[in-house]
Amino acid sequence: MDKAIVIEGLKKTYSNGTEAVKGVSLAVDYGEVFGFLGPNGAGKSTTIKAAIGLLKPTSGKVYLDSFDIEKYPYEARISKGYASQETSVDDTLTAYENIYLQGKFFHLAPKEIDKRAKEALQMFGLWDRKNDLVESFSGGMRKRLDIASALIHEPKILFLDEPTLGLDIQTRHAIWDYIINLQKNLGITIFLTTHYLEEADKLCDRIAIIDQGEIKAMDKPGILKSNIGGDIITLTFETKKEKTNSFINLIGKMNNIKSANMLKNNVCRIVVEKNGDQIIPIIFSLAQQKDISIGSVRLKRPTLDDVYLNYTGKTIREAESTKEETKKERLMMRRMRKK
Amino acid sequence: MKTLIIDSYYIAWRELKKYFRQKTRLIMTVVQPFIWLVLMGNMMSGLTSNPYAAQMLGTGNYLTFMTPGIILMTVLFSSIFSGMSIIWDRRIGYLDKLLAAPIRRGAIPFGKMFSAMVQGGIQVIIIIIIATFLGVKFKTGLAGILVILFIAMCFALILGGISLAVAVKIKTPETLMAIVNFFMMPLLFTSNALFPLGVMPGWLKAIAKVNPITYAVEPMRTLAVTGWSTSIFTGIGIILVIDVLVLLWTQWVFKRAVSE
Numbered sequence: 001m002d003k004a005i006v007i008e009g010l011k012k013t014y015s016n017g018t019e020a021v022k023g024v025s026l027a028v029d030y031g032e033v034f035g036f037l038g039p040n041g042a043g044k045s046t047t048i049k050a051a052i053g054l055l056k057p058t059s060g061k062v063y064l065d066s067f068d069i070e071k072y073p074y075e076a077r078i079s080k081g082y083a084s085q086e087t088s089v090d091d092t093l094t095a096y097e098n099i100y101l102q103g104k105f106f107h108l109a110p111k112e113i114d115k116r117a118k119e120a121l122q123m124f125g126l127w128d129r130k131n132d133l134v135e136s137f138s139g140g141m142r143k144r145l146d147i148a149s150a151l152i153h154e155p156k157i158l159f160l161d162e163p164t165l166g167l168d169i170q171t172r173h174a175i176w177d178y179i180i181n182l183q184k185n186l187g188i189t190i191f192l193t194t195h196y197l198e199e200a201d202k203l204c205d206r207i208a209i210i211d212q213g214e215i216k217a218m219d220k221p222g223i224l225k226s227n228i229g230g231d232i233i234t235l236t237f238e239t240k241k242e243k244t245n246s247f248i249n250l251i252g253k254m255n256n257i258k259s260a261n262m263l264k265n266n267v268c269r270i271v272v273e274k275n276g277d278q279i280i281p282i283i284f285s286l287a288q289q290k291d292i293s294i295g296s297v298r299l300k301r302p303t304l305d306d307v308y309l310n311y312t313g314k315t316i317r318e319a320e321s322t323k324e325e326t327k328k329e330r331l332m333m334r335r336m337r338k339k
Numbered sequence: 340m341k342t343l344i345i346d347s348y349y350i351a352w353r354e355l356k357k358y359f360r361q362k363t364r365l366i367m368t369v370v371q372p373f374i375w376l377v378l379m380g381n382m383m384s385g386l387t388s389n390p391y392a393a394q395m396l397g398t399g400n401y402l403t404f405m406t407p408g409i410i411l412m413t414v415l416f417s418s419i420f421s422g423m424s425i426i427w428d429r430r431i432g433y434l435d436k437l438l439a440a441p442i443r444r445g446a447i448p449f450g451k452m453f454s455a456m457v458q459g460g461i462q463v464i465i466i467i468i469i470a471t472f473l474g475v476k477f478k479t480g481l482a483g484i485l486v487i488l489f490i491a492m493c494f495a496l497i498l499g500g501i502s503l504a505v506a507v508k509i510k511t512p513e514t515l516m517a518i519v520n521f522f523m524m525p526l527l528f529t530s531n532a533l534f535p536l537g538v539m540p541g542w543l544k545a546i547a548k549v550n551p552i553t554y555a556v557e558p559m560r561t562l563a564v565t566g567w568s569t570s571i572f573t574g575i576g577i578i579l580v581i582d583v584l585v586l587l588w589t590q591w592v593f594k595r596a597v598s599e
Contacts, residue, residue, distance in 0.1 A: 052439050056598055077441040086432030092357040104349045105440035107342070133360075 003063070004030045004157050004189035005051065010060035012046050020046040022213040023060070028191060028206075030156070033183050035204030036193040037304065043213040044193035045085065048161050051191070052082050065156050078106070081150035085162035085193075087142045089149070091135040095126055098134060099149045106153035113152065120148040124178060140171035144178065151182075158182065160192040164199060172199070179203055197304040207304070209311055216311040225302040228310045230258075231276025232300050235268045235283070238293040244268070247292050251283060343449065346442040350450020351457065354424060358458055372413050372466040376473055379405055379533075397535075397564045403477075406470045407487065407559035408532035411552055413466060414459040414491050415527065418498035419519050421455040422506025426515060438597055448507075448593045452499040452586070459495025463488050475563075483562040486571070493578050494555040500585035504592040531556050551581055 005028040012021040021043045028034040036044045049055040051062050053069045053076065062069045065079035089098050096117060103113035121127040124144040134142060143163065150158060163179065164172040180203065182188045194200050200207050201221050208218040217224055237244045241262070248268055252260040256279060258271040272279050276299045287294050358364065380402040397404065425447075428434040437447055467477075467484055477483050502519065509515050527533075529543060530552035536544055547553050555578050558571035 049435070054435055054438055074441050077439065080439075082436065082439040084432035084435050086430075086435075088432030088436045090353065090357070090431075090433060092360050093353070097356065101349060101353055102436075102440070105346070105437065105442050107345075107441065 002030075002066075003027045004032070004065060005034070005191055006061075006063040007047070007051055008061040010047060010050055010062065011058045012043075012050055012055060013058045020213055021050065021057075024210070024213075024215055025060075026208055026215065026218060028189060030189050031183065031187045032205045033179070033190040033192070033203050035200040035207040036191070036210055037195070037197070037200045037207050037308070038193075038210035039195050042195075042210045044195075044210055045161055046213075047210070048159055048191070048193055052080060052159055053077065078153065079155060080157040080159055081153065081155035082159045083143075083146045083150045083161065083163065085165050087139070087146050089134050089137075089142050089145050092133065094131050094133055095121065095137070095145050096130040098145060099152055102149040103152045108153060116152050116154065120151050121145075123181070124148040138171075139167055140174060143167065143171075143175060147175075147178065151188075155188070157189045157191065160190060162193055162195070164194070164196065172196075176202055197308070201304050209308060211312045217307065221304060221307075224307045225304065228271070228302050228306055230274040230302075231272045232302055232306065233270040233272060233276050233280060233283070234298040234300075235270065236295045236297075237266045237268065238295040239291075241266060244292060247287065247290050250286065250290075254279075254282075343443045343446050346446030347449040347453055350437075350442075350446055351454040352450075354451060354454035355457060358454070368417070368462050369465050369469075371416070372409055372462065373469050375409050375412070376402065376406070376466070376469055379409070380473060397560075400475065402470065402473055403475045403564055404535075404560065405533065406466065406475050407556050407563050409470075410463050410466050410487065410491050410559065411494065411530075411532050411556050412527060413462050414495045415498060415523065415552070417462060418455045418459050418495040419502050419523060420515075421451055421499040422502035422504075422509070422515050422519075423512055424451055425503055425506045426509060426512050429510075434597075444594055444597060445590050448500070448503050448589045449586075451503055452496050452589065455499025455502075456492045456496045459499075460488060460492045463491045477563050478566045479562045483567070486575075487559045487562055490555055490559050490575060490578060493575075493582050494551075497551065497578070497581050497585045500589040504585075504589045507593050507596045526550060526552060531560075551578070554578055 005026070007024055007026050010021055010024040011019075013019045024043075024047055026034075036047065038044050046055060050057045050060075051064070051069075053062075053073055062076075064076040067076040067079060069076040090101075093101070099117045099120060100113055103117065108116070117130075118127065121130055124147065126141065126145055126148065129137070129141070134145065137145065147158075147160065147163065160179070164175050167175065176199065179190060179192070183190055190203075192199075192203065204221060206218065206220050207224070209216045209224075219227075244266070245262065248260050248262055251257060251268075251270060256273050256275070258273055260268060260270045262268050270279075270283075280297060280299065284294065284297075383401045383405070425434065428437070434447075438444065467487070471477075477487070479486070502515070505518060506515050509518075529546045530550045531539075531547055532552055536547055536553070539547060554574040556574075558574035561568050561571050
């Protein structure tokens with residue numbers, strides 16, 4: 001089994017009956033950055049926790065560096081590092097003490113810890129602050145320290161659960177550079193979860209889209225995007241809807257057009273196989289012939305959000321807001337019942 | 340076994356580092372028993388002028404009678420909140436970090452209990468120093484003081500373990516505080532920590548006799564007031580048995596909770 005991570009039919013049902021993960025299977029190659037993309041509550045963290053042995057799966061198997069995590073928990077734990085989404089560093093300790101303790105928990109000799117702590121802290125730009133208490137650190141520095149301490153035992157695999165959650169855009173970009181550096185220079189296999197599309201697109205060699213505990217699609221970001229079509233043209237009509245319907249049907253029958261659909265508010269979405277920029281003048285001249293007035297036009301390449309939309313029927317933002325709304329509704333219902 | 344001890348040591352190392360860095364907590368460690376000793380000592384000093392009361396207490400110095408009670412009370416107040424650390428560790432994700440490392444899982448409660456024991460020991464030493472300055476004379480001298488320290492530390496281990504076992508199932512610090520506060524005062528006042536068993540009404544005496552605090556205070560008071568006696572082994576034996584049971588129980592509860 002020459003794979004860094006193998007997950008076979010992983011299921012996790014909580015005691016309250018919630019099916020958080022419904023049979024996830026995947027394999028990650030050594031040196032690959034693999035992303036788990038999905039909104040909050042999609043089952044990302046449950047999968048990662050079950051994969052590293054923090055949660056007992058209801059069924060399924062996990063192999064890390066070829067070690068079955070149930071049969072060889074010690075070897076499996078040694079082979080991986082883990083940084084949780086909560087940024088689990090101890091505020092009352094210094095940066096060095098945090099990393100030293102982590103080294104001790106991995107049973108390293110003091111000399112070895114000294115050497116590796118220096119390397120890790122230097123790599124993440126924290127060496128100068130090694131003796132400062134973590135309580136004085138910014139969110140980005142804490143996250144860097146958390147990842148640095150997860151690397152103290154030189155793991156082959158690094159699990160990062162939402163590595164940039166809650167960080168500002170500048171810090172997020174800095175963390176991305178560190179992650180890219182880890183893969184390129186140290187050859188570490190990285191398994192990360194994220195609900196930031198841009199992050200998955202930028203960092204991952206392959207991604208799996210997870211929704212409601214199931215993998216909906218899994219491939220290289222470029223392939224996933226090209227699978228849903230080439231370019232996307234969005235038109236906004238100024239002409240009444242009754243007149244534009246026949247026009248859209250006409251466009252849909254043209255060569256090189258994959259689909260043409262009317263959305264809300266007189267907006268039409270056209271998916272083109274390739275060279276969308278060359279199609280636009282043709283659409284405009286056709287519109288002129290049919291006496292259709294076009295207010296605006298937009299051409300874009302497909303993003304992971306379009307991929308997400310394609311496989312789950314909603315954008316990732318919609319999925320997140322739906323969950324937030326459900327929470328708010330439940331809270332309101334509880335309050336009303338109390339009254 | 341060696342790994343368990345080493346892992347527990349580093350868990351305790353972290354807790355103790357935190358303890359020594361929290362200056363307010365350290366100051367309160369000294370101030371609280373000082374206030375108790377001075378306040379209670381002065382308030383109740385008139386009691387021993389009554390020969391009957393002095394006979395009941397076994398000493399003419401109320402402070403000497405009360406010091407073992409204050410020791411127990413201070414250890415109780417600090418160790419019973421040990422579980423708080425596990426709630427915070429879970430909240431900040433540190434518990435997951437520990438569980439993801441190749442340490443023996445049992446080392447997590449062991450280390451935290453050991454830290455509660457050491458913290459309790461430090462507080463006891465401070466109380467004994469303050470009490471000595473206030474005129475308390477321990478009948479059994481330094482050797483007796485060391486046995487008192489040992490008993491108090493064993494008691495801290497029990498409380499730390501119970502607190503951790505309860506906290507491992509609890510999600511918020513507020514819930515733990517509510518549970519602890521509910522049990523703490525009744526436990527204290529239904530023991531012989533502040534008053535001798537002899538002056539208690541029958542029903543209270545019956546409760547006090549099954550209260551573990553009584554079995555920790557009894558040998559300490561004997562060592563402070565009466566002197567060396569074989570009767571201390573009963574209390575010490577009971578405390579040690581409870582220690583072993585709590586250690587096993589905490590291990591079982593913790594391992595069950597984290598493997599779900």
